[in-house]
Amino acid sequence: MKIGYVYVFNTHVEAEDAIRAMSKAGFDVTKLSLIGKGYHSEEHAVGFYSQGDRIKSWGTTGALWGGIGGLLLAPAVFFIPGIGLLALAGPIVTALIGALEGAVLVGGFSALGAALSSSDIGNDKVIEYETALKADKYLLMVHGSAQDVAKASALLADLVPPK
Numbered sequence: 001m002k003i004g005y006v007y008v009f010n011t012h013v014e015a016e017d018a019i020r021a022m023s024k025a026g027f028d029v030t031k032l033s034l035i036g037k038g039y040h041s042e043e044h045a046v047g048f049y050s051q052g053d054r055i056k057s058w059g060t061t062g063a064l065w066g067g068i069g070g071l072l073l074a075p076a077v078f079f080i081p082g083i084g085l086l087a088l089a090g091p092i093v094t095a096l097i098g099a100l101e102g103a104v105l106v107g108g109f110s111a112l113g114a115a116l117s118s119s120d121i122g123n124d125k126v127i128e129y130e131t132a133l134k135a136d137k138y139l140l141m142v143h144g145s146a147q148d149v150a151k152a153s154a155l156l157a158d159l160v161p162p163k
Contacts, residue, residue, distance in 0.1 A: 003119040004149035007140045008132050015138040022155050031148055033090025036138035080112050083133050091143050
């Protein structure tokens, strides 16, 4: 799985707006992955579960994961030591599962870092993206060809500068 580009969003609302805008514009959202912590307070219960092809959730950001869970593939939740509880959806889930099953750790990265690194993302960017997740930011990844990346970049140009 090749990741063509990664966008960093400060809030779940920004990430959701971007995914919905891309979907409305006809972009193939199966070529998108989203990663975020999915919670902001330990005072509220949070949970995720899959029901058919839709993710169901509750907690402080349940609207985000419930709303976009129907758009993106393979919703999942993992606890990654050093980062915390992460909700993921899209092709990145397969890469993370592969890293976990193979017990692959690359250059001292977490399992998520290993999954990102195996996706042709440079080590400096892996560190940058893990740091963004620790700071409660959201990563939207575009997978696919150069044409897919160019289309996504054009659609997202007004929403967020690429990282």
